[in-house]
Amino acid sequence: MERQASGILWGDICYSTDKDTLITRENACLVWEDGKIAGVYDRLPEQFRAYPVEDCRGKLIIPGLVDLHIHAPQHPFRGLKMDLPLLPWLNTNAFPEEAKYQDPDYARKAYEIFAADMKKSGTTRACIFASLHLPATKILMELLEEAGLETYVGKVNMDRNCPDYLREGEDAPAVTEAWLEETAGRFSHVKPILTPRFIPACSDSLMEALGNIQKKWKLPVQSHLSENPDEIALVQALHPQSRFYGEAYDRFGLFGGDTPTIMAHCVHCPPEELEMMKERGVYIAHCPQSNTNLCSGASPVRQLLEAGLQVGLGSDIAGGASLSIFRAMTDAIHTSKLRAALLDRSLAPLTLEEAFFLGTLGGGRFFGKVGSFQEGFEADVLVLDESKIPHPQPLTLRERLERYVYLAGDDWITKKYVKGRCVC
Amino acid sequence: MERQASGILWGDICYSTDKDTLITRENACLVWEDGKIAGVYDRLPEQFRAYPVEDCRGKLIIPGLVDLHIHAPQHPFRGLKMDLPLLPWLNTNAFPEEAKYQDPDYARKAYEIFAADMKKSGTTRACIFASLHLPATKILMELLEEAGLETYVGKVNMDRNCPDYLREGEDAPAVTEAWLEETAGRFSHVKPILTPRFIPACSDSLMEALGNIQKKWKLPVQSHLSENPDEIALVQALHPQSRFYGEAYDRFGLFGGDTPTIMAHCVHCPPEELEMMKERGVYIAHCPQSNTNLCSGASPVRQLLEAGLQVGLGSDIAGGASLSIFRAMTDAIHTSKLRAALLDRSLAPLTLEEAFFLGTLGGGRFFGKVGSFQEGFEADVLVLDESKIPHPQPLTLRERLERYVYLAGDDWITKKYVKGRCVC
Numbered sequence: 001m002e003r004q005a006s007g008i009l010w011g012d013i014c015y016s017t018d019k020d021t022l023i024t025r026e027n028a029c030l031v032w033e034d035g036k037i038a039g040v041y042d043r044l045p046e047q048f049r050a051y052p053v054e055d056c057r058g059k060l061i062i063p064g065l066v067d068l069h070i071h072a073p074q075h076p077f078r079g080l081k082m083d084l085p086l087l088p089w090l091n092t093n094a095f096p097e098e099a100k101y102q103d104p105d106y107a108r109k110a111y112e113i114f115a116a117d118m119k120k121s122g123t124t125r126a127c128i129f130a131s132l133h134l135p136a137t138k139i140l141m142e143l144l145e146e147a148g149l150e151t152y153v154g155k156v157n158m159d160r161n162c163p164d165y166l167r168e169g170e171d172a173p174a175v176t177e178a179w180l181e182e183t184a185g186r187f188s189h190v191k192p193i194l195t196p197r198f199i200p201a202c203s204d205s206l207m208e209a210l211g212n213i214q215k216k217w218k219l220p221v222q223s224h225l226s227e228n229p230d231e232i233a234l235v236q237a238l239h240p241q242s243r244f245y246g247e248a249y250d251r252f253g254l255f256g257g258d259t260p261t262i263m264a265h266c267v268h269c270p271p272e273e274l275e276m277m278k279e280r281g282v283y284i285a286h287c288p289q290s291n292t293n294l295c296s297g298a299s300p301v302r303q304l305l306e307a308g309l310q311v312g313l314g315s316d317i318a319g320g321a322s323l324s325i326f327r328a329m330t331d332a333i334h335t336s337k338l339r340a341a342l343l344d345r346s347l348a349p350l351t352l353e354e355a356f357f358l359g360t361l362g363g364g365r366f367f368g369k370v371g372s373f374q375e376g377f378e379a380d381v382l383v384l385d386e387s388k389i390p391h392p393q394p395l396t397l398r399e400r401l402e403r404y405v406y407l408a409g410d411d412w413i414t415k416k417y418v419k420g421r422c423v424c
Numbered sequence: 425m426e427r428q429a430s431g432i433l434w435g436d437i438c439y440s441t442d443k444d445t446l447i448t449r450e451n452a453c454l455v456w457e458d459g460k461i462a463g464v465y466d467r468l469p470e471q472f473r474a475y476p477v478e479d480c481r482g483k484l485i486i487p488g489l490v491d492l493h494i495h496a497p498q499h500p501f502r503g504l505k506m507d508l509p510l511l512p513w514l515n516t517n518a519f520p521e522e523a524k525y526q527d528p529d530y531a532r533k534a535y536e537i538f539a540a541d542m543k544k545s546g547t548t549r550a551c552i553f554a555s556l557h558l559p560a561t562k563i564l565m566e567l568l569e570e571a572g573l574e575t576y577v578g579k580v581n582m583d584r585n586c587p588d589y590l591r592e593g594e595d596a597p598a599v600t601e602a603w604l605e606e607t608a609g610r611f612s613h614v615k616p617i618l619t620p621r622f623i624p625a626c627s628d629s630l631m632e633a634l635g636n637i638q639k640k641w642k643l644p645v646q647s648h649l650s651e652n653p654d655e656i657a658l659v660q661a662l663h664p665q666s667r668f669y670g671e672a673y674d675r676f677g678l679f680g681g682d683t684p685t686i687m688a689h690c691v692h693c694p695p696e697e698l699e700m701m702k703e704r705g706v707y708i709a710h711c712p713q714s715n716t717n718l719c720s721g722a723s724p725v726r727q728l729l730e731a732g733l734q735v736g737l738g739s740d741i742a743g744g745a746s747l748s749i750f751r752a753m754t755d756a757i758h759t760s761k762l763r764a765a766l767l768d769r770s771l772a773p774l775t776l777e778e779a780f781f782l783g784t785l786g787g788g789r790f791f792g793k794v795g796s797f798q799e800g801f802e803a804d805v806l807v808l809d810e811s812k813i814p815h816p817q818p819l820t821l822r823e824r825l826e827r828y829v830y831l832a833g834d835d836w837i838t839k840k841y842v843k844g845r846c847v848c
Contacts, residue, residue, distance in 0.1 A: 076815055076816050076817060078827075078830070078831070079826060079827040079828075079829070079830030079831045080819075080823055080826055080827055080830075081823075081826075082757070082776070082826070082830070083775065083776070100817075106816065106817075109816040110816040110817075113814050113815070113816060289758075292758045292761050292762055292765075293758070293761070295761050295764060295765045295769075295773065296765065297762075297765045297766065298762055298765070298766060321754075321830040321831060322830075322831070330745075333506070334713075334716045334717070334758075335762065337716050337717070337719050338716055338721075338722055338759065338762045338763075338766070339762075339766065340719060341716075341719045341720065341721045341722070342721065342722060342762070342763065342766045342767055343766055345719075349719065351507065352506070352507070388834070388835070389503075390537050391500055391537070392500050392530065392533040392534040392537060393500060393524075393530075393534075395504075399504055399505075402503060402504055402505075402506070403502070403503040403504050404503075405503075406502070406503030406504075406506070406745040406746075407502070407503045407745060407746070407834075409833045409834065410812070410831075410833065411812070
């Protein structure tokens with residue numbers, strides 16, 4: 001497939017400009033130059049006539065989707081063993097599976113399937129947890145580079161409250177720096193992200209060392225926060241001096257501010273924690289299906305958005321079973337509705353506009369100007385295949401988008417561009 | 425495709441015998457004679473050697489799925505307009521759409537898509553609401569007959585609390601009998617079912633007449649029950665003499681006992697209502713996605729099962745967006761988990777075994793010996809396509825089933841048999 005940094009797509013175009021505003025442009029053209037959006041036009045302006053044109057008239061065209069939280073080594077057991085809450089689920093399911101990535105052959109076999117699934121999905125950007133293993137993490141980065149998505153990948157750090165067979169030793173900081181050195185400058189599309197698993201699995205001395213590595217390498221950070229009541233109680237016991245879970249990260253300089261940070265889940269954050277996240281610009285990866293599968297609860301996601309926090313969506317494979325961020329959008333609406341129906345009917349649930357925003361621009365902002373078709377945004381673009389959902393009557397563009405989001409199969413993507421390059 | 429009343433399938437076989445018991449038989453053969461299951465064997469018994477054999481080794485083979493509640497005329501707007509609770513949703517979305525079926529040309533166009541989608545889905549049995557229109561209902565029955573599924577179809581009755589353009593007059597009982605007379609004996613696979621829309625939409629005189637039609641024609645009955653708090657309050661206002669919603673049906677002989685009856689939803693049934701349903705053998709069509717989409721609530725489905733009620737699953741298109749009963753299984757688990765997480769963590773959520781039972785044998789019992797591979801059951805069989813979910817390691821049969829249920833696309837069906845006939 002031709003790789004192109006500039007191009008033109010004709011079709012039916014939808015994108016968000018903020019959480020409440022969905023722009024729909026029927027039979028319009030989307031133009032990008034040097035990988036960045038030039039604009040959306042009803043007629044092609046003269047100055048772009050030289051760019052290659054793809055005629056997708058009649059098809060939906062939207063920004064690429066953003067997955068702010070996914071565990072690559074858990075991909076083989078998505079949809080399996082869904083009968084435990086978080087902490088026993090980690091010990092019984094996640095840790096034994098992740099231990100297999102000690103073996104680079106297994107890692108390659110499993111990560112090839114993962115990278116292929118990511119490539120054919122609607123996701124163009126992702127923040128990815130690997131396992132703690134250095135060789136396997138490098139294999140993952142190589143395969144994702146080939147797939148062409150723009151990703152952050154983190155070698156996981158963990159040295160307590162985890163089984164011996166999946167626990168780092170005192171050399172954890174040195175191994176982490178070796179990983180950064182060995183991969184530095186090797187990839188165009190894959191970048192490293194510092195990844196302490198979560199406070200329960202990281203000793204203070206490890207966190208301190210990671211804080212120093214962050215400062216030295218200016219890395220972004222991803223971890224987990226306030227997912228489950230038992231986890232929160234465990235953090236309180238481990239860090240009695242912290243007023244709330246997030247403060248335990250903050251002590252080590254790993255909670256936003258100058259450190260671009262994503263915290264997954266944030267289902268049960270107390271008000272002071274949310275206040276600090278807002279001040280520090282910490283991103284929330286809302287993972288509705290995982291929160292349901294692991295009985296963690298239902299995030300007050302609409303209230304978080306209204307409070308001005310930065311929120312995107314995560315598939316959280318394999319707490320979540322589905323890789324699809326379209327599915328995450330409807331899961332977010334569903335859990336928001338059940339939260340309203342079961343806890344407080346005065347809470348208005350998430351709208352389609354808000355859910356679509358979360359899966360595109362909401363998460364995209366973590367990557368910069370990503371997730372919209374406004375001028376200057378990076379040209380991550382999907383052309384959607386609606387052929388499996390014929391309908392007997394004319395639909396508006398907004399209706400077609402809603403219907404697609406609710407019904408889309410995992411591979412109903414006709415074309416996918418990342419930074420203007422066609423990747424499939 | 426050859427139609428066969430007797431046959432043999434080799435493969436990896438899973439089926440329920442009760443809500444807690446999932447039988448898994450690797451590399452076994454399923455044999456049916458004259459449309460009924462003869463047995464599951466590790467080696468093919470001599471007496472069946474003459475039957476046609478289909479070699480599906482390595483593939484999953486399960487009973488056909490049962491959809492106890494679906495509105496055919498709402499199929500075009502599935503996944504659309506999900507932003508209202510039940511009563512305004514009916515007025516704003518469902519009724520205007522159903523009114524279009526006054527036009528037989530529109531009905532044919534829309535029902536052709538519906539029948540094609542049902543055919544390629546995993547559903548082999550369904551209880552279907554049409555609209556109130558006689559010609560359109562006949563078209564639907566013809567198309568479903570061609571699709572080869574075993575279905576009950578109901579011309580809807582409704583004469584109050586609905587717009588003038590979608591309201592029956594005093595001739596409603598006569599039109600209903602005309603429908604029964606005109607379709608009697610015309611179909612092998614499609615049977616009529618009496619379908620008062622729900623108490624709010626049916627006057628006492630209409631209900632009385634339907635009670636008489638039921639007795640005369642010995643028809644089964646389908647309707648809606650205790651779906652939404654506002655609906656329940658409306659029924660209470662309309663029937664102040666009834667202790668609970670179900671008693672309003674019971675006054676007219678339309679609530680189980682000698683009348684095989686399915687009530688959709690049953691999210692908010694008081695104990696006396698459940699008691700009467702259990703006594704009378706009334707079936708519950710649990711429709712988890714619809715209950716979430718319309719903010720109706722989360723049924724205590726596991727407690728209903730444990731109390732010995734008859735429960736199956738419904739897609740409830742278009743309150744539900746997905747036609748897939750696999751999806752309904754996981755939606756049932758999800759809503760059950762959120763109910764536990766948000767209301768009472770002591771309630772154990774629905775298991776995979778229970779959800780699989782609900783979508784096969786639980787609903788299948790309404791049709792007789794349907795939904796299992798025990799001897800004498802009708803041979804409704806699916807061969808599943810797992811090719812889109814490759815995995816790097818061996819999985820047990822139970823794991824493959826769980827994974828498929830969570831991840832299945834709408835059309836991942838390799839073969840489908842109804843009463844031993846291959847329909848696709």
